[in-house]
Amino acid sequence: MKLAQKGLSIEGIQGHNRRAILAALHDMGECSRKEISVATGLDQATVTRAIAPLIDNGIVEEVGLVRGGRGRRSINLAFVGSGRYILCLRLQRRSFSIAAFNLRGDLLETNEFPIARDGSAKQTFKEISEILDRQIGNLKQVDGIGVAVPGPFLERDERVILMTESPQWQGFDLIPELRSRYPDIPVHSTHDAKAAALTEWRHHGRALGAKVMLYVSAGQGIGSALVVDGHVHRGAQGLAGELGHTSISVDGEQCKCGNRGCLELFTSRIALLRAIRERAGDVSGTTLTSDANFSQVLDAYAAEDRLASEEVHRVARYLAQGITNCINFVNPDLVVIGDEYAGFGQNFLEQIKTHVRATVLPSIYDAVDIELSQQSEDTVLRGAFLDVLAQTYLGSPRAEPEAVVAEASG
Amino acid sequence: MKLAQKGLSIEGIQGHNRRAILAALHDMGECSRKEISVATGLDQATVTRAIAPLIDNGIVEEVGLVRGGRGRRSINLAFVGSGRYILCLRLQRRSFSIAAFNLRGDLLETNEFPIARDGSAKQTFKEISEILDRQIGNLKQVDGIGVAVPGPFLERDERVILMTESPQWQGFDLIPELRSRYPDIPVHSTHDAKAAALTEWRHHGRALGAKVMLYVSAGQGIGSALVVDGHVHRGAQGLAGELGHTSISVDGEQCKCGNRGCLELFTSRIALLRAIRERAGDVSGTTLTSDANFSQVLDAYAAEDRLASEEVHRVARYLAQGITNCINFVNPDLVVIGDEYAGFGQNFLEQIKTHVRATVLPSIYDAVDIELSQQSEDTVLRGAFLDVLAQTYLGSPRAEPEAVVAEASG
DNA sequence: CACAGTTGATTGCAGGTCGCAAGCAAAACT
DNA sequence: AGTTTTGCTTGCGACCTGCAATCAACTGTG
Incomplete structure (x- = not known):
């Protein structure tokens, strides 16, 4: 049968609980056995017994005593800080x-x-692979390699499709190539927006208790990822x-993808720059020229340049329309806007929020936070790391074990 | 911690396996202990031992021997056919x-x-409740009540919002009222499109192995539901x-919901009828008049009436645009179109498919089936039933226990 | 027609995990 | 210094599962 649920053997229960314990440890960061016991609902004794082999195998370590409480100090645990590593590769254009x-x-x-253009x-x-070889040589024990790839990425087949900006990758199967070069190391792949979303969820959404988070990656391209209960929605083909x-x-301009009036045609970096460049000569009171680049636009917007403001706000309105559509379709409680456009800052966000508020029912709008990502250079790489970690140590492949409530037997 | 995964006690394992077994029985319908054993991966002995109390408690029963095989006949099991019941209520306008x-x-x-209009x-x-009272009296043992409600339905608060067609429900909390009237019976509520989607998944999508199914309910309103791995995506507020x-x-007509250019403004039954009625006098070669109703349009379309064809095909194009957007956003491998518009039949479907094919990348289009629902009167009611059954007997509240692979301990 | 062969259901046994409770360890408070 | 408090560890009993043997029920065959 296709989707039959597997039963759990007496042996499997140990693995199940071990994963639950590691997931709790990962969620809470540094913490004691007691805290894990409370979080998982398992007996302290069980946690102690489960942790022991993890320490022996060099996966978890004790990282010092916690002072402050009344009684005995608790011993904080954490994933090991050295000895085991995960390498991540982010491919950009x-x-x-x-x-x-x-x-x-x-x-x-x-x-x-840099990737040579030709x-x-x-x-x-x-x-x-030369760089990976060197890293693997230095680090000795590499438990996994995570790869984040841009653009429409067929996760199921691990192929990139429609990578118009970098046609040289067309037909080159990166992931299988990596697998065959490193046969002993698990290689996992993700779409970069999904990776970023995972990071955003771990470091922000989770704390807010978001059940459904929409991450919008706005910049060169417009991507998104949906995180439901901590899991990235990947779709049938990823x-x-x-x-x-x-x-x-509906009746908009034809896009390369075949569709008409794509959000990307209105809001991508290219569209924004084109609009600004076209108007640069005709608009007074702007410092932008007809060969303006994106970082100049960022600066100009920050300086409240008239042309930049007009065009960025136009983009905000269209982006807001896309977000409204998502809100009505998947009903998130958190929307995070990341990638390059996050650089436009709070003013830009307010524009988006204003448009969304105007187009969404109040009882829905009131239940959704819209925020900018506090992103850094490593957001995507860290997402790839989280993906590998989850698949290697926490939960089953691409799906964590979910809460199972212990109950008295009937 | 918010989303910590619960560990599994030695007692909990029995419940977990019992749910897995019941889920398998539900998935496969009538089947033997042996088949359940294979499907769940549990030992036959374990299945035997788990089934015994289920039979004692009158949840499962043996429904006869299966002949045909070589050796001993297997004894088919099924959920009991009488003695325990689930009542379902579908509220319409x-x-x-x-x-x-x-x-x-x-x-x-x-x-x-009928509901009196005033x-x-x-x-x-x-x-x-009078009818429910009578049913409960007759059936003696009612294990749950499932309610399917139309329109934007705040599942989290179990309130209907924006029920413009039936304002009398505004402010009346149906579900809590039912709960307090039947305190001993669990009452579950769902949105009707989600219920229909669940039925469609059980009776069709599951067999096709669909991982992500999009159900589009097209008729009086345009609703949808996403089924991912057999679970309905409900969103943060449901x-x-x-x-x-x-x-x-983006720049379309203002909708009552606050948004502009809503799909519903283009494709709902009201929109379709309005367009047809307006043009009825001006178009030659049509049997439709300026007071045509929906069933006349259905007939006219089947008879290839010119006006009906034009307008229905226009609707098909817009609906296809909505579906394309969904495909690009959530990447389903099955799209099912249900509710009243399913009555337009294969020709209508072909129109939609043609438009979707034109607007979606080939490698995505090739991976998605688009079909009409084989719906019947009880699709929604049955979905409410499935919802109650799942929450009562299979898996934890609103989330079945997922596959957990037994593994040798490390 | 009896007997071997096959397959499903059941039962006895051994192994293993968990929770409970008691015991141990290490701190703060008095 | 002794008591209290809190966290970690260990001993014990309960319980569930898998394995393997057994029972049950049917088919095929000489």
């Missing part, structure tokens, strides 16, 4: 980045490397989240 | 229906009752699926 994390999630090292995929792959190719205008 | 199901999912009785909610509630209030035209 013009560059790639490689980062090393320990199991705790500390970013140990990150480097960005270089072949094969050449780039060679550069990537292609979910192509918000940019959602139409807000 | 002008009527309500009440149905009785046995645990096996057989529809024992269903009745529809009647108060209180009056209607009185009628509803409001997910308002596809009808998704915009396909």
Whole structure:
């Protein structure tokens, strides 16, 4: 049967509980056995017994005593800080980045490397794998490699489709190539917006108790990812989240994707720059010229330049329409706007919120937070890390074990 | 901690496995202990031992021997056919229906009752509860009541919002009222499109192995529901699926919901009828008049009436745009179109598919089936039944226990 | 027609995990 | 210094599962 639920053997229960314990440890960061016991509902004794082999195997370690309480000090636990690592690769259009994390999630090292514009995929792959080789040599024990890929990314087949900006990758199967080069290391792949969303959820949404979080990645492209109860919605082929190719205008301009009036045509960086460049000469009171680039627009917007304001606010309105559509369709309680456009700041956010408020029913609007991402350079890389960690140590492949309430038997 | 996963005690494991077994029995319908053993991965002995108390408690029964095989005949099991029942109420704008199901999912009785147009909610509630009282009296053991409600339905608060067609319900809290009238019977509520989607998934999508199914309820309103791995996506407030209030035209007409260019303004039954009525006098070669009703349009469309064809096909195009947006956003592998518009038949479907094919990337289009619902009168009621059954017997509240793979301990 | 062969259901047994409760450890308070 | 408090650990009993043997019921065959 297709979707039959597996029963749980007496042996499986131990693994199940071990995963629950590790997930709790990951959720809470550094914490004591007692805290894990409370969080999981398991007996303290059970936690003690489960932790022991994890310490033996060098997955978890004791990181010191906690002072302050009344009685005995509790011993804080954490994932090991050294000895086991996860490498992450982020592929972008013009560059790639490689980062090393320990199991705790500390970013140990990150480097960005340019991709030669005329270089072949094969050449780039060679550069990537040389760096990975070196890292693996240094770190000794690498438990997994996480890869974040841009654009419409067929996760199911692990192929990138429609990567118009970098046609050289077309036909080069990065993930299988990595797998065959590192047969002993699990290689996991994700779409970069999904990775960023996972990070955003872990470091922000989770604390807010968001059940459904929509992450909107707005910049060069318009992507999105939906996080439901801590799980990224991937879609049947892993292609979910192509918000940019959602139409807000049935009779609009034809897009390369086949659709008409795609959100991306209104709001992508290219669209924004084109509009600004076209009007630069005709508008008075602007510092922007007909060859303005994005960082100039960011600055101009911050300086309340007239042209920048008008065009960025136009983008805000369209983006808000896309967000409204999502809100009505999937009913999130948190919307986070990330990627380059997060740089436009609070004023930009307020524009979006104003438009969303105007187009969404009050009882829905009141229940959804809309925020800017506090993103950093490593948001996507960290998402790739979280993906690998979840699949390696917490829960079953791409799906954590969910809460199962212990109950008295009937 | 908010979302900590619960560990599983030695007692809990029995409950967990019992739910897995019941879920398997429900999935496969009538089947033997052996088949359940294979489906769940549990030992035959464990299945035997788990089934025994279920038979004692009158939840499962043996329904006869299966002949045909080589060796001993297997004994088929099924949920009991009598003795325990689930009542379902479907609330519509002008009527309500009440149905009785046995645990096996057989529809024992269903009745529809009109709602007086000028009647108060209180009056209607009185009628509803009188009928429920009678049913409960007859059936003796009622394990749950499932309620399916139309329109934007705040599941979290169990309130209907924006029920413009039937303002009398505004401010009347149906579900709490039912709960307090039947304190011993669990009352569960759902949005009707979600209920229909669940039925569609159980009776069709599951067999196709669909991982992400989009159900589009097109008729008086345009609703939708997303089923991911057999679970309905409800959204933070349970409001997910308002596809009808998704915009396909940023600068379009203002909708009552606050948004502009809502899909519903283009495609709802009201919109379709209005367009047809307006043009009825001016178009030659049509049998439709300026007071045509929906069933006349259905007939005219089937008879290839010119006006009906034009307008229905226009609707198809807009609906296709909405579906394309969904496909790009959530990447389903199955789209099912239900409710009244399913009555337009294959020709209508082909129109939609043509438009979707034109607007979606080929590698995505090729991976998604678009079909009409084979719906019947009881689709929604049955969905309410499935909802109650799942929450009562299979899995934890609103989330079935997922596959947990037994593994050798490390 | 009896007997081997096959397959499903049941039962006895051994292994293993968990919770409870008692015991141990290490701090603060008095 | 002794008591109290709190967290970690260990001993014990209960319980569930899997394995394997057994029972049950049917088919096929010489």
